[in-house]
Every structure is written in C-alpha cells, then in structure tokens.
Amino acid sequence: MKIYLALISAVALTLSACSQEPAAPAASAPSEPAASASAEAPAASAPTAPAASEAAHAAASSADTACQTVVEAGDDMKYNKTEINISKSCKEYTITLKHMGTMPKTAMGHDLVIAKSEDVDGVAKDGAAAGAENDFIKAGDERIIAHTKLIGSSEEATVKVDTSKFSAGNKYEFFCTFPGHLAMMRGSVNLID
Incomplete structure (x- = not known):
C-alpha cells in the first residue's frame, strides 16, 4: 500500500510541475497526518524571517543612499x-x-x-x-x-x-x-x- 501511495504522490508532483497551477496536496495515509502537518509548519514560517530581514535591509540601504x-x-x-x-x-x-x-x-x-x-x-x-x-x-x-x-x-x-x-x-x-x-x-x- 505504501508503494502505491508513493507512486500516486510522484505522479501528482510530476503533473503539478508541468502545470502552471499550484499542486493540490497529495492524498496521504490516515496514519501520516501529524507528520505532514509538522513538516509543513516550518516551511510556512521560514519565508517571514527573510522578508522581515529584507525590509530592514531596504530601509537601511535607503537611508545610506539618501x-x-x-x-x-x-x-x-x-x-x-x-x-x-x-x-x-x-x-x-x-x-x-x-x-x-x-x-x-x-x-x-x-x-x-x-x-x-x-x-x-x-x-x-x-x-x-x-x-x-x-x-x-x-x-x-x-x-x-x-x-x-x-x-x-x-x-x-x-x-x-x-x-x-x-x-x-x-x-x-x-x-x-x-x-x-x-x-x-x-x-x-x-x-x-
């Protein structure tokens, strides 16, 4: 069953890479929801730290070039x-x-x-x-x-x-x-x- 789910996930990822629309989340086995939720949490919070850092850098750069x-x-x-x-x-x-x-x-x-x-x-x-x-x-x-x-x-x-x-x-x-x-x-x- 795990091999079957892995193949379906791989096909879904391949098709979504070819599509211009974002991929829909792949179906996962009922025993894996906690693992996939915890794996997605860091990815969602990671972009906010660099964005804040970039905004601070842009403000400092603007002050330097004034x-x-x-x-x-x-x-x-x-x-x-x-x-x-x-x-x-x-x-x-x-x-x-x-x-x-x-x-x-x-x-x-x-x-x-x-x-x-x-x-x-x-x-x-x-x-x-x-x-x-x-x-x-x-x-x-x-x-x-x-x-x-x-x-x-x-x-x-x-x-x-x-x-x-x-x-x-x-x-x-x-x-x-x-x-x-x-x-x-x-x-x-x-x-x-």
Missing part, C-alpha cells in the same frame, strides 16, 4: 542624469562620477562641476583657459561649489559637497568643463525637503 548618488558619463558626451536632488537634511552630499566610455581623458575626459546657473558659462570659459594640466578648472575659482577631477575611460572620481554652500532662491547646475562638452553635459541641482 545623501549620495552616482552619475555616469561616456563617450557620447552625456551624463545619465539630468538632475541631482539633494535633501536639505544632508549636511554633506557625496557624488561619484563614473566614466563608462572607452576613450582616454585626453580625448574624451569628463568632470562634474557644481556652480550657480548664472556662473556656469564663466566657470567653463575660465576652465578651458586653465588647460588640461589643471583639469579645466581655474585654480581658486570661488564660483565653484564642488568639482571632481577630470577622468577618462573606466575611471571614477568622488566629491563631497558641503550643502551649506547652497542658498535659497538660487539655481544650481552640474556640468562638464572639458572644452566643447558644456552644451550636452549639464543638468540641474535641486535642494529638496
């Missing part, structure tokens, strides 16, 4: 973001720039500079005059709130932005000072609640 972002740029002269939103609760905001292209920085270098919108053109012009040896950044330019170094293929650079340098009522942008890139590589920086 004051940081990653911006990518490539050989197509574009950032992958058109805006950076910085929470007013962040005293410091970390931006990592990643160069996803294949060209070296001498041919297709990128940086990320933050300044008031009204200062962008002047900062870029003075940066071009400063030259590649200065990463296209004029030394001591007080209009610049923050900037990364110039990077090329597969490189990355990180800058920490002091958010106290932003003031209400002003508009801010991030942009690339490599000559010729400003027209395509620029976006807004927004302070949000």
